[in-house]
Amino acid sequence: MTQELARRIALTIGALLLFLLGTRVPVTGMWTSSGSLPPGAVARLSIFALGLIPYLSAAIVIRLLSVVWRGLSSLERSGEHGRRRIARHTLILTLAFATFQAYGIASAIQRIPEIAAGADGWFAVSATASMVGGVVLLIWLSEQITSHGVGNGLALILSVGILVDLPNDVAGIVDLVQRGAVSGNLVLAHMIFWVVVVVLIVFVEGARRNVRVEFSERRVGKRVLSPRAAVLPIKINNAGYLIPVTVAPWIFYLPLAFASFVFGASTPWVAAAYVHLQLGRPAHMILISIAVFVLALFYTAYVVDPEHAADSLAKHGGVIPGVAPGEPTADYLDRVVSLTTVVGAVYLTVLQLIPEAFVASGHALPYNMGGGAALVVVCTILDLQSQVRDLSLTDPGGERQ
Structure with missing residues (x-):
């Protein structure tokens, strides 16, 4: 392993750990009268509660507009300057989407006294600001991973968000099998099915x-x-x-x-x-x-x-x-x-x-695993493997060994 590869891997792991830490930080002002949050509330109502959805939605809207709007399509293909302008438009639209979604969530939280105990008029503003800030931080983290780490930052954060729920899902299924609520044969059939799906994805994507x-x-x-x-x-x-x-x-x-x-x-x-x-x-x-x-x-x-x-x-x-x-x-x-x-x-x-x-x-x-989630995770792993292989063959001077 080259020194450059080790540095990139360390940066990527650090950024992903920061993402996981942020999923445990509740939005500003969300606290209960008993001094603790309900189980699972932190993960669902953290500063990263919106995830990358506003950014992905904005990127999709911009891409769809470029299909029907020739001027935007030309801008997209006009080189680095055009890509920067597209990125700026995407970020502005992301902030609009994130603010709209965050304010809706904050307004809903404010009406639940068991979660937002003693919330005043500034709660919706502060909670909205913290969630929008979380989206901006996630975009920045993804860009750092893509530029200075290993793999595609957006895909890695999405994949980690998917995989982090798997242990709880597996534990829940095991508990159902032990209680006799679910057949062990059904679980085995699901496992075989997903192995086949992963093999199919690897084959088709390659x-x-x-x-x-x-x-x-x-x-x-x-x-x-x-x-x-x-x-x-x-x-x-x-x-x-x-x-x-x-x-x-x-x-x-x-x-x-x-x-x-x-x-x-x-x-x-x-x-x-x-x-x-x-x-x-x-x-x-x-x-x-x-x-x-x-x-x-x-x-x-x-x-x-x-x-x-x-x-x-x-x-x-x-x-x-x-x-x-x-x-x-x-x-x-x-x-x-x-x-x-x-x-x-x-x-x-x-x-x-x-x-x-x-x-x-x-x-x-x-x-919660679906075909789309499996596709995202498998493609992310394949891309990560490709980049690690390329970087491991490159010395710090940028020449192949």
């Missing part, structure tokens, strides 16, 4: 459709680059996870919320719609599957631009064997991307349906 490319001899300045062969790797899952799965529920829940506001939540058809759109209901499973599948296709079409790739190949003297440069190359790449995207969309849809399938079948167990 899979690539390699398109062979040949580069002709060309001159770059005073250098002459000899002919060479290479591959253009195309991922199976180019859409990621957050955009399709986060936006999918908005497609039918936002119109339903608007209908509830206009016609009233007690209107029979609105109330019936809410019932049928609950987790595990057939209508919800069908609609969420269609939404995730379609969003994965559309978002991949935005992320992977065959025309841009074809132009880039032509600019650097690259051709796909048997395919003419220009528009034929773009059409060929479009067909390849379309086929792989369909496979990736089905993969994301299956992962999204895992918790609902358990609920619908009546074989659910009391744990």
Whole structure:
């Protein structure tokens, strides 16, 4: 292990420990008349109670706007200056989201005297400020990990937040088995199922459709680059996870919320719609599957631009064997991307349906792990492994050993 790698690992561990410590610090002014907080209240109402959700929501909104707003899309692709402006817009929107959510939570806490004993008019302000500050601190920690530590800071904090609940979930399941409330065979079936899911995620996330490319001899300045062969790797899952799965529920829940506001939540058809759109209901499973599948296709079409790739190949003297440069190359790449995207969309849809399938079948167990959480954790570990391997082969001077 190099000295640089050891320093980065130490910084990453320290940042994650600070995150875990923050989940045990209650928001300002939250205290009970007995002098102690109810069990579990600290974790749920800490300064990090909002987590990274406001930041992720803002980033998703900015990304969606860039899909439909050409000016924002151009800014996103205009280099470092454009990325800084996008980051600034994302942070401003994050603060707006965090303030709105934090004030709503603080107002709800203020109405519970058992939790916020003796709360005055400043409680909502101070509690809101502490939660918004917690979001800003988490963003800063994630940036420090990404820049000076090991791995992606956002993904690591999300993964630690998921994994930290696993021991309690396992202890609860063991207790249910010991009391005979849950069959041991069911628990074993869940364990085998998740092993298969993890293997599937590792396989799909590492899979690539390699398109062979040949580069002709060309001159770059005073250098002459000899002919060479290479591959253009195309991922199976180019859409990621957050955009399709986060936006999918908005497609039918936002119109339903608007209908509830206009016609009233007690209107029979609105109330019936809410019932049928609950987790595990057939209508919800069908609609969420269609939404995730379609969003994965559309978002991949935005992320992977065959025309841009074809132009880039032509600019650097690259051709796909048997395919003419220009528009034929773009059409060929479009067909390849379309086929792989369909496979990736089905993969994301299956992962999204895992918790609902358990609920619908009546074989659910009391744990919070879902297909999306497993995807985040596994991808984070794979990325961490890759970065550690690269850094372990690099000396402090930045040269490979």
